[in-house]
Amino acid sequence: MGLTGLEIFKLLPKTNCKECGQATCLAFAMAMVSGKAGLDQCPHVGDEAREILGAASAPPVALVKIGAGEKQLALGNETVLFRHDKRFENPTGIAVSVCDTLDMEEVAARVEKINGLVFDRVGREYRIDLVAVCNCSNDRDRFAATVKMVAENTGYPLILITADPGSMEKALEIAGPGKPLLCGADETNYNAMTALARRYEAPLAVKGTSLDSLAGLVEKVAALGHKQLFLDSGARDAHLVLADQTQIRRLALKRFKPFGYPTITFASAEDPLQSVVEAGVYIAKYAGIVVIESVDPADVLSLITLRLNIYTDPQKPIAIESRIYEIGQPGPDAPVYITTNFSLTYFCMAGDVEASRVPGYILPVDTDGTSVLTGWAAGRFTPEKVAEMLTNSGIAERVNHRRVIIPGGVAVLSGKIRELSGWEVLVGPQESSGIPSFIKQLWRA
Amino acid sequence: MPLKDFLEASKGAIKEVTIGKEGKSATIGGEAVLPFHNFEGNLPRLPVMALEVWDTTPPETWPDHLRSHFGDVVNSPVLWAKKCLEVYKADLICLYLASAAEGEPDAPALAAKVKEIGDALPAPMIVYGTGEKDVDTLVLREVARACAGDGLLLGPVLKENHKEIAEAAQEYGHALIAQTPIDINLAKELNIKLSKFFPKERIVIDPLSSALGYGMDYSFSVMERIKQVAVLFGDDMMKMPIIANLGRECWRAREAKENDQQGILWEAITAMTMFLAGANLAVVGSPDSMKLVKKLLGQFSTGQIEV
Numbered sequence: 041m042g043l044t045g046l047e048i049f050k051l052l053p054k055t056n057c058k059e060c061g062q063a064t065c066l067a068f069a070m071a072m073v074s075g076k077a078g079l080d081q082c083p084h085v086g087d088e089a090r091e092i093l094g095a096a097s098a099p100p101v102a103l104v105k106i107g108a109g110e111k112q113l114a115l116g117n118e119t120v121l122f123r124h125d126k127r128f129e130n131p132t133g134i135a136v137s138v139c140d141t142l143d144m145e146e147v148a149a150r151v152e153k154i155n156g157l158v159f160d161r162v163g164r165e166y167r168i169d170l171v172a173v174c175n176c177s178n179d180r181d182r183f184a185a186t187v188k189m190v191a192e193n194t195g196y197p198l199i200l201i202t203a204d205p206g207s208m209e210k211a212l213e214i215a216g217p218g219k220p221l222l223c224g225a226d227e228t229n230y231n232a233m234t235a236l237a238r239r240y241e242a243p244l245a246v247k248g249t250s251l252d253s254l255a256g257l258v259e260k261v262a263a264l265g266h267k268q269l270f271l272d273s274g275a276r277d278a279h280l281v282l283a284d285q286t287q288i289r290r291l292a293l294k295r296f297k298p299f300g301y302p303t304i305t306f307a308s309a310e311d312p313l314q315s316v317v318e319a320g321v322y323i324a325k326y327a328g329i330v331v332i333e334s335v336d337p338a339d340v341l342s343l344i345t346l347r348l349n350i351y352t353d354p355q356k357p358i359a360i361e362s363r364i365y366e367i368g369q370p371g372p373d374a375p376v377y378i379t380t381n382f383s384l385t386y387f388c389m390a391g392d393v394e395a396s397r398v399p400g401y402i403l404p405v406d407t408d409g410t411s412v413l414t415g416w417a418a419g420r421f422t423p424e425k426v427a428e429m430l431t432n433s434g435i436a437e438r439v440n441h442r443r444v445i446i447p448g449g450v451a452v453l454s455g456k457i458r459e460l461s462g463w464e465v466l467v468g469p470q471e472s473s474g475i476p477s478f479i480k481q482l483w484r485a
Numbered sequence: 486m487p488l489k490d491f492l493e494a495s496k497g498a499i500k501e502v503t504i505g506k507e508g509k510s511a512t513i514g515g516e517a518v519l520p521f522h523n524f525e526g527n528l529p530r531l532p533v534m535a536l537e538v539w540d541t542t543p544p545e546t547w548p549d550h551l552r553s554h555f556g557d558v559v560n561s562p563v564l565w566a567k568k569c570l571e572v573y574k575a576d577l578i579c580l581y582l583a584s585a586a587e588g589e590p591d592a593p594a595l596a597a598k599v600k601e602i603g604d605a606l607p608a609p610m611i612v613y614g615t616g617e618k619d620v621d622t623l624v625l626r627e628v629a630r631a632c633a634g635d636g637l638l639l640g641p642v643l644k645e646n647h648k649e650i651a652e653a654a655q656e657y658g659h660a661l662i663a664q665t666p667i668d669i670n671l672a673k674e675l676n677i678k679l680s681k682f683f684p685k686e687r688i689v690i691d692p693l694s695s696a697l698g699y700g701m702d703y704s705f706s707v708m709e710r711i712k713q714v715a716v717l718f719g720d721d722m723m724k725m726p727i728i729a730n731l732g733r734e735c736w737r738a739r740e741a742k743e744n745d746q747q748g749i750l751w752e753a754i755t756a757m758t759m760f761l762a763g764a765n766l767a768v769v770g771s772p773d774s775m776k777l778v779k780k781l782l783g784q785f786s787t788g789q790i791e792v
């Protein structure tokens with residue numbers, strides 16, 4: 041909220057009617073500043089006040105949507121420059137490009153690869169988000185045909201990249217109802233592009249040749265009545281893109297209106313691996329969308345993992361429920377593993393238990409979502425908690441033995457666990473990748 | 486246009502730390518801006534990269550695609566280090582004293598070996614201990630003495646052993662890596678303790694790096710916070726440059742081990758992300774990932790850029 045308590049107070053009815061639940065209008069204003077009350081709670085606030093207050097409390101980076109239906113993507117809504125100040129909200133959309141110079145078979149093959157870029161990580165599925173069709177050929181019919189081919193073969197929302205309004209118009213006749221991102225408007229074509237974006241109620245990327253020119257152009261487009269925008273400063277060298285991304289975010293947070301939209305970036309280095317690292321720079325630093333060329337799963341998994349790291353809420357580690365998990369179909373003689381309920385730790389080691397092909401039970405102890413060593417160092421992964429889990433989880437009724445495997449990193453806990461629980465303690469390897477060979481040698485139940 | 490009015494003045498500059506001695510040295514730090522923000526202040530130099538060399542043969546867990554860069558030279562730390570510098574063009578090397586972690590180390594013999602390696606090289610050297618406080622106290626004090634005047638970057642020193650190691654580093658002219666577990670307050674506390682008797686210009690902060698997908702988010706944010714406090718708020722106890730020792734972390738990750746290209750990217754992206762967060766020096770394992778990051782950095786400019 042950009043307004044002070046007094047500024048808000050001046051816009052309120054000042055009747056102190058208490059209907060909002062606060063003793064006075066002033067108290068209500070103060071509660072709004074601290075985020076404890078919302079404007080909706082005052083039934084008497086006037087339209088003008090509502091507009092001013094609404095604008096001030098809107099997020100500094102607008103929420104802009106691409107696509108329609110299930111895979112619609114919403115970007116923006118960001119409120120901070122540093123993730124440690126709160127969190128980043130909407131993960132960078134990863135778009136994979138398809139060039140219209142390919143022949144139709146190649147297009148279809150490429151789209152199939154793009155559709156297959158799906159990864160499992162820490163128990164969830166991760167994907168790319170968009171397909172960017174590029175009018176590299178400068179041929180209108182070719183562009184339209186490629187867009188058609190892509191649209192028919194993928195469920196992802198599209199980005200249509202062409203500077204020619206004629207090409208865009210043709211492509212929109214096919215893809216328009218899917219609300220693609222038009223990419224886009226520049227100084228020379230913005231009237232026509234904005235008209236198309238308005239006609240199809242689709243988002244529009246606005247491209248400047250510098251931050252200044254971008255700001256000017258956004259104002260012109262907004263004046264034409266379109267406000268679902270993405271920003272592109274025109275920079276393509278990694279360092280300059282980084283500088284512009286940073287400035288755009290910072291200015292947006294300072295309520296510089298023309299920059300209050302998500303951005304779009306392009307990883308354009310010629311060396312394919314280098315362009316992946318470049319895309320990583322943009323993901324780490326504020327890009328709303330990054331367009332990449334690669335369809336190699338190795339490249340995309342690296343970027344998706346980076347995005348997951350940067351967009352994780354720093355205030356809450358991802359934890360899983362502390363209960364018995366079964367890997368495979370474990371019987372009464374299956375091994376029992378102890379770990380912590382930090383989801384990264386759990387999924388890491390559960391993957392290795394699975395890889396061992398020996399069915400087993402995993403008991404993640406509730407360490408408030410901390411890893412094995414962090415939990416141990418912080419006093420949250422204790423022999424008491426392990427013993428309690430062995431006793432209270434019901435595992436004793438499921439197995440006919442009393443042997444438990446603990447992580448090698450906390451070997452020092454074994455004596456105490458044995459003493460408290462009566463279970464025999466086997467110290468596993470330090471790293472869970474050692475579990476398959478460990479279990480094959482050691483488990484003779 | 487009003488855009489320039491929004492540039493932010495910084496209150497502090499990161500200290501410059503020089504590793505090595507006359508004729509073979511490397512300097513890190515010195516920027517008066519947040520990482521790569523030279524659109525609003527001076528960035529005297531880009532971050533540097535060290536390749537890691539083990540004083541034993543590398544572990545079984547190293548995948549072939551990492552091992553194959555080095556071939557036979559992994560049996561000789563001197564040859565290994567030379568290859569890193571001469572063939573792969575690392576800015577410097579980081580000698581990891583892995584042997585000290587295996588049983589009782591013979592500290593004087595190990596220190597003599599370190600001296601021999603250092604003398605054979607045309608570039609300065611980081612010497613990284615085991616992280617185990619008692620072993621490191623024993624070994625790093627000996628190393629400091631044997632390499633007197635060579636200006637090593639020595640570490641890690643922890644809250645628990647900083648005094649013993651720092652005294653030796655002070656006496657024999659080395660710089661120090663002050664390590665704390667991903668916590669800005671602990672980092673500051675250790676810097677305060679050290680700077681009571683050790684020059685601030687010879688301290689490098691190690692807030693701990695973790696690999697992409699394995700806790701890197703925490704390292705990223707702690708580094709960003711340290712830089713913010715140092716540069717924007719001018720906190721003198723946080724103005725030391727930062728080291729990101731990430732190679733060993735990355736090559737433990739399953740994703741790095743299972744596929745060559747993915748391994749290179751895993752490490753390169755981790756390194757680049759640490760640089761974006763504020764690291765001034767990164768230690769990596771693979772020459773390929775180093776090359777990739779260096780190539781990208783090569784397109785970044787120093788000094789001040791116009792916006």
Ligand code: B12
Nearest residue numbers: 379385410411412413414417418447468471472666667700
């Ligand atoms: C990220 C991190 C944090 C994050 C928390 C992350 C989290 N959610 O847990 C933060 C910044 C909050 C943090 C805080 C602290 N940390 Co910390 N942290 C790390 C770091 C860098 C990575 C941890 C991680 O995510 N690892 C990845 C997961 C997957 O690893 P893992 O859980 O160990 O699982 C592996 C193995 O244990 C094994 N495994 C797991 N389960 C099982 C089960 C079986 C049966 C087997 C066989 C194997 C196995 O396989 C897994 C994959 O290999 C480590 C250093 C490092 N590189 O490990 C330090 C580290 C764990 N932290 C440490 C410390 C001291 C702390 C603090 C106490 C410091 C402080 N005073 O502030 C605090 C405590 C916080 C608190 N009060 O809650 C120390 C622990 C030292 C020690 N040996 O005791 C470490 C080792 C750093 C160091 N070298 O000093 N930390």
Ligand code: SF4
Nearest residue numbers: 056057058060065082
């Ligand atoms: S409901 Fe509105 S008018 Fe009534 S006291 Fe609250 S703020 Fe004032």
